[in-house]
Amino acid sequence: MNGRKSFGAKKGGRAGAAGAQGKDGQRRPMFRRRKVCKFCSDKIDDINYKDTKLLLPFVPERAKILPRRISGTCALHQRKLRVALMRARQLALIPYTAE
Amino acid sequence: MTRKYELVYVVSPEASDDQVTDLHHQVEAIVQRVGGSIEKTENWGRRRLAYEIGRHKEGTYVLEVLHGTGELMKEIDRRLKVTDLIIRHLVVRVDEAQAVIERTKARRSATSQRRRVARGLPADRQPGEGQRGDADDDRDDRFDMGNERGMDR
Numbered sequence: 001m002n003g004r005k006s007f008g009a010k011k012g013g014r015a016g017a018a019g020a021q022g023k024d025g026q027r028r029p030m031f032r033r034r035k036v037c038k039f040c041s042d043k044i045d046d047i048n049y050k051d052t053k054l055l056l057p058f059v060p061e062r063a064k065i066l067p068r069r070i071s072g073t074c075a076l077h078q079r080k081l082r083v084a085l086m087r088a089r090q091l092a093l094i095p096y097t098a099e
Numbered sequence: 100m101t102r103k104y105e106l107v108y109v110v111s112p113e114a115s116d117d118q119v120t121d122l123h124h125q126v127e128a129i130v131q132r133v134g135g136s137i138e139k140t141e142n143w144g145r146r147r148l149a150y151e152i153g154r155h156k157e158g159t160y161v162l163e164v165l166h167g168t169g170e171l172m173k174e175i176d177r178r179l180k181v182t183d184l185i186i187r188h189l190v191v192r193v194d195e196a197q198a199v200i201e202r203t204k205a206r207r208s209a210t211s212q213r214r215r216v217a218r219g220l221p222a223d224r225q226p227g228e229g230q231r232g233d234a235d236d237d238r239d240d241r242f243d244m245g246n247e248r249g250m251d252r
Contacts, residue, residue, distance in 0.1 A: 043207065045200045049191070050107075050162070091107055091189050092148035092158070099150075 035072025039081075047080040049087035055094060058085065063095040101135070103197070104165045104172050108179055108188035109158035112145065118184060119159055125182075126163060129175055135167025152186045164193075 039047065047054070058066045058073075058081060065085055068078045088094040106126070110119050123140060130137055143160035152158070165171070172190050179188045212222040 045203050087189060087191065089149070091109060091160070091187055092150055092152060093146075095149040097150075 037072060037074040037077055039077040040074055047077065047084045049084040049091070049093070051084075052088060052093050055081070055085055055088055059094055061098055063098050101166050101168060102192055103138075103194035104167065105191045105193050106163045106165060106172075106175065106188065107191075108161055108185050109148070109152075110161065111184050111186050112155055112157040112159065114159065114184050119161065122182070122184065123161065123163075125178070126175060129178060130165060130167060130171065133167065133171040133174055135165055135171045138164040138166060140164075155186055158186055 038044070044054070049055070058071060060066060065082060068075070071078075073081060085094060089096050108122075110122060114122075119142070127137060141162040143162065145157055145159050148156055148158055165175075176188075176190055179185050216222055
C-alpha cells in the first residue's frame, strides 16, 4: 500500500513537472521587450528635481523609487534620478510614502 | 569664489501675497548685504504638498536663482530656518551640474555632426527629417514597465 502510494505521488510529480515544462515552453518564446533607459533614449540630460512630470512615473503608488531592474534605467541615470527624487521629496513635490 | 545656487522655499498657506513678497525682499536684502546677485525669481504659486508638513496641506513655492559665495548661502539658510512662515526650504548648488549638462550636450551634437558629415549629409538636421510616417511599437517600450513586473511573479 505504501509502495503504491509513493508510486502515485511520483506519477503526480512527473505530470506536474511536464506541465510546468509545457508552460515554460509557452512562456519562453513570448516576446519580452528589451528595457531601455528612458533618459538615454530620449536624450534627457537634466534630471531636475523641479520637473515632477518627469519624475512621477518613477514613483509607483507606494511612493518607493522604481528599481532599475523594472524601469530599465541605466546606472548613471538612476543615480541622478535618485538625487532628483530625494530633493523633490524634501520639498514635498513627491511623497515619501503613500498615505 | 562666486557660485550659482538655486533656492526653493515653501511659504505657509496662511501667508498673504504681501508677506510672500516681503520674504523675497528679506532674501534680497541679505544677498545685497553679503554680496551677490539674484538671477531670477519665480513664484510657482500655491501648490498641494505631497505630504503634510506640520498641519499644512498646501504651500506657496518660490524659486530664486542666486549668484554668491557659500557664506551667503549659509546666512540665507540660517535666516530661512528661523523664519516661522517658511515651512520648508532647499538650497542646491547648480553651476557644476549645469556645466556637465552643457558639456554632454555639446559632445553629443559634435558627434552627431561628425557622423552626419561622414555619411555625406549636411551637418545639421534639416526640418522634417527623421520623422517617421507612423511610429510603430518603437515608442511604446517604456509603457510596459508594470506588465513585466506582473510576469515575473
